[in-house]
Amino acid sequence: MSAAFARLRARVADALHDPNPILVRELRATFRTNLFIRFLYLVTAVVGIVVVSGGAISAAGPLAPGDVGELVFQIFFGTALFLTILVAPGYAATTLTGERESRTYESLVLSGMAPERIVWGKFVAAMAAFTLVLVALAPVVGIAFLFGGISPWHVLVGYVGLFYALALAVAFGVAVSARMPSTRVAIVVTAPLCFGVAVFGTSTLAGLGEVARDAWGTGMPGPFWFTDALVVRYAEWDTLALVFALPSYVVGMGTWFLLASSIAAVRPVAEDRSAGLKRWSLAALPGAWFFAAVIVALVTRSQERGIAGLVVAGFGMPAVLGLALLFSDEPPLPPRTSAAPDSRLLSRVFGPGAPATLRFSLLVSTLLVVGVALAPALVRHFLDPRFEHHARFDAGLVAIVIGNLVAVLFVATVGTWLRLALRSGLASRVLTACVFVVAVVFPLIAQLVVDANAFSGIDEAVPLLVQFSPLSSLFVAGALGEGKLDPLGAALALAPLGLYAVFALVFWALSSRKVAATRAYHEARRARQSARAAELDRAWAAAAAPPSDAGGEGGA
């Protein structure tokens, strides 16, 4: 532990003593432009006008001074949040595309600088520039103090919230920048998306505030309701879990994911591009298990706790399908830069290359699926040892685990095979998603065609055709939870999912064959190349001049 701490301290000292060169250069370049200073003035002016106008209008109304203060506070942070989500990704989206367009990117790559340092430098530089903008806005929120109703703690928590949003926004911009060919395309991609997220995100946040007010009786109206919730209820575990820990986890893992994705995009094709994302997915697991448990623990009644557990476990399906698609863009063989036999067992089994990455994807998915089912079950058993329907909900969770595992096995193997066949990550992902959607929807539609009323009794018996949909496990779990289906009936209803498992094994075998063929092709090519090189060596040796460094005797 002390060694790890010493290493961490040394790294921090190194970073302070000799900071990331990209960070230093970007900050110099940013602060030397008039454009940035003008932007700073513009943002301050816009936020200032909005806040002053809002304050003046509300002060003229019947509101008490404290309420006006709260409103001004919300207007300030709401506007700052809106601008952050709208502008920061666009700004960050130019960081790497700008290097490509100004033709400095290749020099950077050839300098041998690690992709991690490049991406981290860009991220921190964009964060630093925007932090300066947000800090420069701080005096504007002082207007709220004139009316009262808020404390400096509200402002502090509000700023933490803004920085959370900023981290995600900048990381998203850098990720877009890492994948887009030009600044124009990057901005075109991010701008409408960010506008939508800014509108939807700000209003969703405000909507969640209403729920929190109803539940806890605290929180001022507006998107930054959580400042009041945390200031007032900072000692309550549920508030800390939902308003501090969960957002911290989501923002932390989200930012990490976007940066890992950027690093993978920046890394040359000849190198291991999936290792960072694999580390991220492993790190994300404990948090997912923890919050699955927390959500169930928050529910007060036993029966509802059981249902909440099923719902949480059900949400494991989109999560693992996302993981399966994430890891389905791997080349057939490990990159040549890591072609040397790796002595570490973990690297051989779960390292780069399609077969190992498929194994890794299935391992992480299994851990996630089982974990988000097990955690609610454990919480339920721990909090309600006398609850009489544990067995029902446990059986429901098992059904969901089986359904989710079959779905992820199917998607991962189909995705891997399509990637190997099409040689395109994007095309294979889109096609795999389409195949899965068809597998989900087609049986449901077919059942409706056969019997329009088939779904009326689905909580008691899952109709035959619906049993062929990967979603059938959710219906089975629901019926089990309500005690309307016995385990044998559940097993029979889940049996058709075996078809997807069979398909998955077929695609796995096809993928293995493709990988073997690719390996054989590359080995033959290498052998051919070596033979030709040896032939040339002999020719050079036979020539009058020695072959090494004696003149350009190449065979024209």
Added chain:
Amino acid sequence: MIRVEGITHHFGSFRVLHDVWFHVPRGEIFGFIGPNGAGKTTTLRMMVTLLEPDEGRILIDGIDAVDRPADVRRMLGFMPDSFGVYDRVTVTEYLEFFAAAHGIALGARARTVRAVMDLTELGQIREKLVSDLSKGMKQRLAIARTLLHDPQVLVLDEPANGLDPRARIEMRSLIEELRSLGKTIVLSSHILTELSDMVSSVVILERGRVLATGPMSAIGQQLRPDRGVRLRVLGAPEGCEEVFRAVSGVVSVARRSDEIIVAYTGGDEVVAALVARGVGAGLALTRVTPEQDDLERIFLEVTHGDLQ
């Protein structure tokens, strides 16, 4: 130093390089020539690990550029044909940035940057913003950047492109100075007369294929086995060319104004015999100039003018 062995490359279905083989000797300036679209830049980008060949391999001092790109990058400095520079930093800051990017320790960084600026004569403009530099100075700065990690090999793609005559001369002397420091320099240029003065070996590419490669003298010999010499004769009396025709080894004699152009086979003794014969015949020889295997002649004879 560099061995390019049978590289082939496609952009989509279009084959830009086909089975390219050549060898760059250590410590030489190696010319890389060919018409537009011949595949020069693609080959150079493969040599510096920015592209991977579909077939074949590239060895830099025995290290495979595909298998160990990081090791190869440490040995190479690359200046692309069109490059960018960071505008809003000074020359010193620019070089310090790349020194840090190359992983040069903080303690040694300032010293390295100073040494490179001295070598490339950028010291006087060290505090100037890069955006304020002339094109020639930017080219010089780009070369300085490639030297920071003291690479054994420099790959310069059109380094004199767009420079005025003075800057070109300065660039040439800089390149020759770098060669004298033991660097192997691979140079691509359209300006054959300039290359001709510097390079000792070349590879000539056309339509993605190697047409000729090796020392220029060897290629010249291969293309035209007989050698040539120009004899300037003061006054050049009528019929004086007949004096030289009788010398053993002479293949042909032609007259152009007051110059007699003699093609011959054999060594320098034939030139000595020509001079002796001319002096013996009372001709006033004022200059004897052996004909060079100049790059332009080789290029024109080897290439067919096909564009891809």
